[in-house]
Amino acid sequence: ELKPDVAEAWNNKGAALAKLKRYEEALKAYDRAIELKPDYAGAWYNRACCYCLKGDTTKALSDLKEAIRLDKTYKDMAKTDDDFKGMRDDEEFKKIVE
Numbered sequence: 001e002l003k004p005d006v007a008e009a010w011n012n013k014g015a016a017l018a019k020l021k022r023y024e025e026a027l028k029a030y031d032r033a034i035e036l037k038p039d040y041a042g043a044w045y046n047r048a049c050c051y052c053l054k055g056d057t058t059k060a061l062s063d064l065k066e067a068i069r070l071d072k073t074y075k076d077m078a079k080t081d082d083d084f085k086g087m088r089d090d091e092e093f094k095k096i097v098e
Contacts, residue, residue: 007037014046023054041071049083060084061092068096 014029030047033040048063064084067074078084079097087093 005036007033007040007043010036011040011043011046014043014050018046018050018053021053023050026050027054039070041067041074044070045074045077048078049081052084052087055086057087057090057093060087061090061096064093065096 010029010033014026014033017023017026017029027047027050030043030050033043034047037043044063045067048060048067051057051060051063064074064078068078075097078093084093
């Protein structure tokens with residue numbers, strides 16, 4: 001059972017669900033993690049990955065920007081992360097990770 005007030009637990013639940021391609025459930029878990037800890041860059045990044053895998057580039061880019069604003073290391077991670085493979089040619093994506 002998850003502790004309802006631990007953002008990291010919700011983020012981990014989201015990651016597990018995303019691996020199972022249960023994206024809607026994963027997004028809800030990431031939402032909860034962000035609700036509990038709005039400055040949790042990892043949850044923003046993971047939610048961006050999930051949105052990208054679902055094909056929602058607008059939300060993916062928005063969340064990726066926030067993750068990078070909170071923690072610059074996510075800029076380099078996004079450049080090579082397979083989850084963003086489908087957005088590599090997107091001009092806004094290129095601007096964000098440059």
